[in-house]
Amino acid sequence: MAVYTHLGAEDLAELIGHFDVGELTSAKGIAEGVSNSNWLIETTGRDGAGARFILTMYEFRIEVEDLPFFLSLLDHLAAKGCPVPRTIHDRDGALYRLIDGKAVALIEFLPGVSVSHPTPEQARSVGRALAQLHLASTDFPGARANAMDLGESRRLAEACGQAGMASIDPALAALVERELPLLEREWPAGLPRSVIHADLFPDNVLMLGETVTGLIDFYFACTDLTAYDVAVTHAAWCFDGEGRNFSPAISAALLEGYEAVRPLSSEERAALPVLARTAALRFTMSRAFDWLNTPADALVVRKSPMAFARRLEFYADPAHAGVFARS
Amino acid sequence: MAVYTHLGAEDLAELIGHFDVGELTSAKGIAEGVSNSNWLIETTGRDGAGARFILTMYEFRIEVEDLPFFLSLLDHLAAKGCPVPRTIHDRDGALYRLIDGKAVALIEFLPGVSVSHPTPEQARSVGRALAQLHLASTDFPGARANAMDLGESRRLAEACGQAGMASIDPALAALVERELPLLEREWPAGLPRSVIHADLFPDNVLMLGETVTGLIDFYFACTDLTAYDVAVTHAAWCFDGEGRNFSPAISAALLEGYEAVRPLSSEERAALPVLARTAALRFTMSRAFDWLNTPADALVVRKSPMAFARRLEFYADPAHAGVFARS
Numbered sequence: 287m288a289v290y291t292h293l294g295a296e297d298l299a300e301l302i303g304h305f306d307v308g309e310l311t312s313a314k315g316i317a318e319g320v321s322n323s324n325w326l327i328e329t330t331g332r333d334g335a336g337a338r339f340i341l342t343m344y345e346f347r348i349e350v351e352d353l354p355f356f357l358s359l360l361d362h363l364a365a366k367g368c369p370v371p372r373t374i375h376d377r378d379g380a381l382y383r384l385i386d387g388k389a390v391a392l393i394e395f396l397p398g399v400s401v402s403h404p405t406p407e408q409a410r411s412v413g414r415a416l417a418q419l420h421l422a423s424t425d426f427p428g429a430r431a432n433a434m435d436l437g438e439s440r441r442l443a444e445a446c447g448q449a450g451m452a453s454i455d456p457a458l459a460a461l462v463e464r465e466l467p468l469l470e471r472e473w474p475a476g477l478p479r480s481v482i483h484a485d486l487f488p489d490n491v492l493m494l495g496e497t498v499t500g501l502i503d504f505y506f507a508c509t510d511l512t513a514y515d516v517a518v519t520h521a522a523w524c525f526d527g528e529g530r531n532f533s534p535a536i537s538a539a540l541l542e543g544y545e546a547v548r549p550l551s552s553e554e555r556a557a558l559p560v561l562a563r564t565a566a567l568r569f570t571m572s573r574a575f576d577w578l579n580t581p582a583d584a585l586v587v588r589k590s591p592m593a594f595a596r597r598l599e600f601y602a603d604p605a606h607a608g609v610f611a612r613s
Numbered sequence: 614m615a616v617y618t619h620l621g622a623e624d625l626a627e628l629i630g631h632f633d634v635g636e637l638t639s640a641k642g643i644a645e646g647v648s649n650s651n652w653l654i655e656t657t658g659r660d661g662a663g664a665r666f667i668l669t670m671y672e673f674r675i676e677v678e679d680l681p682f683f684l685s686l687l688d689h690l691a692a693k694g695c696p697v698p699r700t701i702h703d704r705d706g707a708l709y710r711l712i713d714g715k716a717v718a719l720i721e722f723l724p725g726v727s728v729s730h731p732t733p734e735q736a737r738s739v740g741r742a743l744a745q746l747h748l749a750s751t752d753f754p755g756a757r758a759n760a761m762d763l764g765e766s767r768r769l770a771e772a773c774g775q776a777g778m779a780s781i782d783p784a785l786a787a788l789v790e791r792e793l794p795l796l797e798r799e800w801p802a803g804l805p806r807s808v809i810h811a812d813l814f815p816d817n818v819l820m821l822g823e824t825v826t827g828l829i830d831f832y833f834a835c836t837d838l839t840a841y842d843v844a845v846t847h848a849a850w851c852f853d854g855e856g857r858n859f860s861p862a863i864s865a866a867l868l869e870g871y872e873a874v875r876p877l878s879s880e881e882r883a884a885l886p887v888l889a890r891t892a893a894l895r896f897t898m899s900r901a902f903d904w905l906n907t908p909a910d911a912l913v914v915r916k917s918p919m920a921f922a923r924r925l926e927f928y929a930d931p932a933h934a935g936v937f938a939r940s
Contacts, residue, residue: 294729296821311821314653317642326641326653329725397638397655402621415702493622494638 289352290323290345297385298325298341302377304383305392307339308332316340321505326395338395343388350382350438355428356504357381357391359481361483364394366422367407369385369415369492370501371396384595387435398492398499406539407496409466409523413543415498416486416519420512423481432484432508435550436470442571450578456572461533465598469564474511474557482515487522492512512555516544517561521597529596558610559601565596617650617672624712625652625668629711632702632719634666635659643667648674649833653722657931664702665722670715675832677709677716682755683831684708684718686808691721693749696742696819698723698827725819725826731867734823736850740870742825743813743846747839751807759811759835761796761895769898777905783918785901789894792925801884802840809842810834814849840881843871844888847923848896856923864936885937886928893925905917 293301302310308330316324323343331337344353357373358381364372371394378391382391401408443451443462451459483490485506492500522599524537544550550558573591580588600606622640627917629637633712635657643651650670671680684700685708689867691699698721700708709718728735770778778786810817812833819827851864871877877885900918907915927933 292729295726296728296730298726310726312819314641314725315644316653317644328641399622399637399640400626401623402619403623492639 291343291388293323293325293385297411298327301341301385301390302327302329302382302392304378305331305358305374306377306419307337307374307392308334308471309453309486311336311420313341321345326422327392340371340393340395341390342393343385343390345388352430353382353389359423359428359504359507360393361427362426363419367421368411368419368501369396369498369505370507382591395608396492396500396502398494399492400489402488404488404523404536404613405496406419406533406535408493409536410494410525410539410543411496411498411518412486412491412519412542413545415491415501415546415548416483416515419483419501420480426481428481430483430508430510432510432572434484434506434508434572435510436466436473436567439564439567439571440466440470442575446571446574446578451574452572455595458511458570458591458595461595461598462571465563465567465602469560469567473564474553476561477513477554477557478551481507481508482510482511482512482518484515485522486515511557511561512548513550513557514561516541516550516554517558517570518565520558520562521565521594521601525593525597525600527593528590529593531602532600532606532609534609538591541610555612559607562601562610563598566594566601569594569613618670620652620670620712620713623884625654628668628710628712628717629654629719631705632701633659633704634664634701634719635661638663640668648672650741651815654719655759667698667720667722668717669720669779670712670717679717679757680716682757683834686750686753686755686831686834687720689753690746690749695749695828696723696825697746719765719911723819723827723829725821727816727818728820729815731815731850732858733862734821735820736863737866737870738820738823738825739818739846739850740867740872741874742818742828743810743842744874746810746828747807753808757835759809759837760836761811761833761890761899762837763793763800763894764933766891766894767793767797769885769902771899773905777785778901781901781904782922783833785897788922789898792890792894792929796887796894799865799887800891801880801887804838804840804881804884805814805851805878806836806886807840808834809845811837811842811845812849813842813846833920836890838884839875840877840884841888843868843877843881844885845892845895847885847889848921848928850921851925852927854920855917856920856927859927859933859936860925861936868937880938882939886934888924889928889934890925890936893921895926896921897925 294585298309300312313327316326317323322345326340327341329337360370360373363370374392382389437568449458490503570591573589625640626637634729641653643653645651649672654666654667654668656664687697687700692699701719709716775786838909897918900916904915
């Protein structure tokens, strides 16, 4: 989490001049994003009353050809009333611009803070917002394959290797060897598909009290099983950071909130355990790969793969079959 | 430049509740400060119209016993009309609070951006603002020794050692050995004293166009020769980042702007070359020490000591005696 590129005031003022948002009055590099640099920008606004924006410079991992998908998705969802930040188009209507060969986008600033210890009522609101996003995205014309699907988990497992996984935790390789073929076999490919956020951690939700004011950071958004997004969000919200403690109250509230807006079909409901295991495996493997491949002098703090391996064990445990049962 | 401590939304909301500033609506960690963590905070404001603040957590280097000096200095200067951010006192009137044993202060947010390539007119405004600060500080009751004085440059030179300096640049040790005793001998101790900023780099000045909207980051402020602050600011503003190119136009404008508000005495004027060499040596030595003592995995980017060694050579060169001559 850092600002990777220095943009001087002169560069920023020149850039902001390409948008109809008034004149630059403040710019602070913010410590968010691991694959991009972000600035909180203030301008005089179109009416002189002041306005704020997030300026994002895409540094790594994100392909420029994917930007139209991410940025026009924000516009589509915002137009349908979802709490997502709109993309500010430049004076020529473009969704992003280039500075020194790097793409930059100007995004609406939304109020709200990311909670560290969600309450059940906050999880209920997040469930509702996620369902609203799924309904609103059904007529979005764009499509993008899920780059972090089960196939990628397999590739990452092979890249880490048995020795690499063993260096993280003695039990990790066996867990992955047990789960990966099982999940590949049981993946419920016939379920309904839509655009999904695919990374809706508490960090990526802005809230004021129990109200969701912003769903942000859509850079893993893709087209995949709708119910898989419920599973990702479940894995992200219902455990403590280390994946040791599961909260039944948060789990129930999240699912209830979701179903108050978009009821899950019986098939989706029945698939949730497999989807949640797949989600837990996806974060286990991406974190394991990053763990083994992050240089010691990197600006990024490595996240524990085992926090998600524990979730995977939790979801795979038959004793927890009731978590996703219809109440 | 990083946020060293994670403060969750719940911690932040609790903290903000101790101030009469409305309710927390946004908090973004900002990538500023090397010895502290900073957040750009938004609240509903006392009147519901919204307000912004900088929250600073003091992490390293800054002694808590110095905080009353720094923070009440801001209040004193702001009350006299200087463009500095006020300290927001908590409901009990305290200048700072403690979280987990670390001091945190809430500071007024000021608009403006830091220029990378100042124009002469911007330097003129900075000169005026610096002189205004000096006049406004004359009746400030606090005092603080300059921890980065010539004695500290000597200590840092000894800590770096000949070998350490040689590892940075073959010419560095000889330069320091020539300058240090000369400057100790010629230090003009009898000149007028006041509170000085002592670190007024472009990074620490917020501007809108040619107007100074904020002088910030007072954590080197101390009581020392007033004209020494002019010399520090001169060294900080009149060269490119590498210290290779001197701008006579910026130099002249900075000094003219300063003297339009607080004319330098003949003695101060005559001392400027020695003061500027001392300032250049001070940053050479602190950067050299940091260069040799910053671990490879640190979150901080090391700054080149030679960028200030070059300034030191510039100021010591008799061919440049005219820089500080009365025009």
